[in-house]
Amino acid sequence: MIKKNSFFMFFILFFFVTQYNFGEIPIIFVSSEQESLNKEIPSLCSEILNYFPLSLYYTKFKFHFYYDQELQITVNHYQQIDYPYQFVLDLIEKKLNNPELTIFLLKEDVFLAKGGNIGKQHHPVVFVSQQAGAGILLHEIMHALFDLGDEYGNRPLFKPTESEVSRYPNLTTVPDQPLWEKIKQEMKDPLLNYYAGGLGTSWGVYHSYPHCIMNQAQGELCLVCCYYVLKKLNQLTGLDWQLPEAYLYQKEQTNYQPKINIIE
Ligand SMILES: [Zn+2]
DSSP states (O other), X not given: OHHHHXXXXXXXXXXXXXXXXXXXXXXXXXXXXXXGGTTXXXXXXXXXXXXXTGGGXXXXXXXXXXEOTTOOOEEOTTSOEEOOHHHHHHIIIIISOOOSEEEEEEOSSSOOEEEEEETTTTEXXXXXXXXXXXXXXHHHHHHHHHOOOOOOOOSOXXXXXXXXXXXXXXXXXXXXXXXXXXXXXXXXXXXXXXXXXXXXXXXXXXESOXXXXXXXXXXXXXXXXXXXXXXXXXXXXXXXXOTTHHHHHXXXXXXXXOOEEEEO
């Protein structure tokens, strides 16, 4: 009888190895090099975990590592990422069971990262090379997980359409946004304003702040981006962080240590 129960328990444990708990944010690193688990992944996880305002949700982030020798991701002559689409989609949906975010590490010796969504279910994915570093990775995570758009664009190269810009909550075509005004008042920050630039052009698109990781791929998120990141993380976790309390509560350096679970 005991043996039977043990077997049953083992079966349950085995079955649920890639099931995630409600309210948690599973992030899976996928690599075709096993040693990346001990090399770059721990420090990248640490950067994610200690980045404000993600750090407010540090108990909710669950990091996993999946090693796949067969995974072939390359960079072509145009600096675009080539990957086996169906293989990657099946991996995310069938093997990894739809994590909140999947980060594919590229072996290639280039400075490159790309974040977005794939498949009908819009799985957030980031492809990142070993050289890219934490700032670029976080910038791409903001694209993939929070739908934030690029805030850079110094020259009027083209004019994006209204519907293109409306896909990104941190950008606007109209320099009159009640929410931005509300955040400006609450945060008492006169720098929050309408700055031309976004999606790679300065023609007909505005972002809200001189500095943001969505602009320079380093440093902090701007207040408007922070607002949307809090909103999404509250939805995912059931916690309730709002501006300006989030800033008042935790703006100092944190040093949370990530635990990384290995998916067999
Ligand atoms: Zn921003």
